[in-house]
Amino acid sequence: MRPILMKGHERPLTFLKYNRDGDLLFSCAKDNTPTVWFADNGERLGTYRGHNGAVWCCDVSRDSSRLITGSADTSAKLWDVKTGTQLFSFNMDSPARAVDLSVGDKLCIITIDPFMGQSSAIHVKRIAADLDDQVGESVLVLKGPVGRINRAVWGPLNRTIISAGEDAVVRIWDTETGKMIQENDKDVGHKKTVTSLAKSTDSSHFLTGSLDKSAKLWDSRTLTLIKTYVTERPVNAVAMSPLLNHVVLGGGQDASSVTTTDHRAGKFEAKFYDKILQEEIGGVKGHFGPINALAFNPDGKSFSSGGEDGYVRLHHFDPDYFRIPSI
Amino acid sequence: MAIDNLGNAPAQKPRWGELEEEDDGGDYDFLLPPKQIIGPDEHGLKKVIEYKFNDDGHRVKITTTTRVRKLANARLSKRAVERRSWLKFGDAVHEDVGARLTMVSTEEIIFERPRAPGTKAEDSNASGDPLAQMSKGGAVLMVCRTCGKKGDHWTSKCPYKDLAQPSETFVENPNPSPADGGASGAAKGGAYVPPTMRAGAVRPAAGGADMRRRNDENSVRVNNLSEDTREPDLLELFRPFGSVSRVYVAMDQKTGMSRGFGFVNFVRREEGERAIAKLNGYGYDNLILSVEWAAPRAT
Secondary structure (H helix, E strand, C coil): CCCEEECCCCCCEEEEEECCCCCEEEEEECCCCCEEEECCCCCEEEECCCCCCCEEEEEECCCCCEEEEEECCCEEEEEECCCCCEEEEEECCCCEEEEEECCCCCEEEEEECCECCECCEEEEEECCCCHHHCCCCEEEEEECCCCCEEEEEECHHHCEEEEEECCCCEEEEECCCCCEEEECCCCCCCCCCEEEEEECCCCCEEEEEECCCEEEEEECCCCCEEEEEECCCCEEEEEECCCCCEEEEEECCCHHHHHHCCCCCCCEEEEEEECCCCCEEEEEEEECCCEEEEEECCCCCEEEEEECCCCEEEEECCHHHHHCCCC | CEEEECCCCCCCCCCHHHCCCCCCCCCCHHHCCCCEEECCCCCCEEEEEEEEECCCCCEEEEEEEEECCCCCCCCCCHHHHHHHCCCCEHHHCCCCHHHCCEEECCCCCCCECCCCHHHHHHHHHHCHHHHHHHCCCCCCCCECCCCCCECCCCHHHCCCCCCCCCCHHHHHCCCCCHHHCHHHCCCCCCCCCCHHHCCCCCCHHHHHHHHHHHHHHCEEEEECCCCCCCHHHHHHHHHHHCCEEEEEEEECCCCCCEEEEEEEEECCHHHHHHHHHHHCCCEECCEECEEEECCCCCC
16 A cells, blocks of 8 residues: 555644545644545645644534534634634533534534543533524533543434543443443453544444553443454554454554664554454554554545654555455 | 666767757757657556767667556545535645645555464474574674675674574584474484484585575565665565565675665565565665566576
8 A cells, every 4th residue: 555644733643533425534633723634635625723722532524514623722612614614612621532423413522631620521512503503501411430531422323422531441321311321341341541432333333442452342232342352552543444344453652662662663553453353464554653543434445544743644455455354 | 767878879970061060059859769658557657768868979768667556546425526626724725736745655555464373483494493503603704694794793683683594504404393303312322413414404415505596496686776775675675575585785895885686585486476566666765676586596
């Protein structure tokens, strides 16, 4: 493959998201400007100016008209994708970490970090169809997890909210009542901070990646552990292929092995695993720093990775990739 | 770009009466063969052959080889096509062509499949002994037995330590196959059995030469290397295709630069085949590589 390198961010990447049609790629980084690129050739389309702090997460509506971003400057902003204008800013009292739009784009989750005595929380806000009606009040506030909540997403049909974070516990909350319905079984769960979460296309199962050097596949309804994927590096980002039964893990370097780093550059890799067999099927090297973000194009024919080095690498798969034998 | 000097005189001698001034500007293009374009073939390789007069008035032939490769097919939905024509905004508004935010990688990144543990073990069986040899030092004159370089490093510090090596020293040692491990001791109740007589020993003539020959059969020649290509570069380039037992880059001793070609030996033939298939015509350090099976050695 000849990856396309996009260096639009000066600071490490934090999140990557493709739009539903797979033609736009949104990148968030620790610099203040989320950027949008064309997903086929990597050409930059524009940047969203307005945040004053690292942007941790973003989500785009199904029709690719609205973008929501969560930033360390204690705000989550709603943008017009086409023009880059800021439409609304939700003022949270702490740095906003994760954002996710619901099915139908009428509601959104905004997670906030523990800050100055306040615990972390998950806020649900309504997104009005008409901007004039947009208000900043939360419809629902969920509290309970200790420590940072790194990712929170909508469960199947918006009936539940799935969250995971620093306390290594995956939780399912009921949207109607706001109560926590389930926590994952402690024996099989992650042992360290869960850094990332990726849902399958139909939201029936999801993948969590953790600093304990593993990623786990869970059922969204029952929270049963289905599969575990083991690597040698702490996992910072996970992604599931929408086309094949592949799971990709991207990670960092174990702090203890820093001084024994290989002198060869570009050796941080995104590891591909067979989803069902839990076996490693391949790796794509190239990043000069730990991989912090991974995303698959909805058509499954390309994927991109964002690293600590500030680069986004967009890979279009060679025909060989589709011929890898599997079940 | 390859420039060939075709000799002093142009094919057709211009009549001296017509060649009035020295500083004519060299407008003798009619003397040159026309430009040839050998259109893109199935690998996307395109050759353009032009002829020019250089400063000395010699006719030179310039061959430019380019490869165009399609990276991906973009099948856009109607909405996506609309989005393609959106105006740039934010920081992208004043983007000039030279901004170079988006670049195609110059390196070919391979989807590396993990090696099955079985295959690696088979290959390293033969190399078991040379590897043991490597832990010893060299002579005072630093000769590395692995890559044969003098004065560079000791064998134990060889950058190619982990490769199977058909080195000369292998000749003197038996190849301890697992089955005969027990029998390598004395046959008759404690009598000393020299290494070459032991069960499972490989005779020098048969063993060493065989090892070397086998590797040279899988020798791949790489042409059109850039001046500063060295062994480690070739090793990195050919490694993904399989177990490389030896790399060699022909050097000009006087200038210390590569003579433009080198050899890579694989342990197995199909690895070499894969390498040839993938790397022939591959752009490496601004030159297009020519990779083929090496012609058998003269001696």
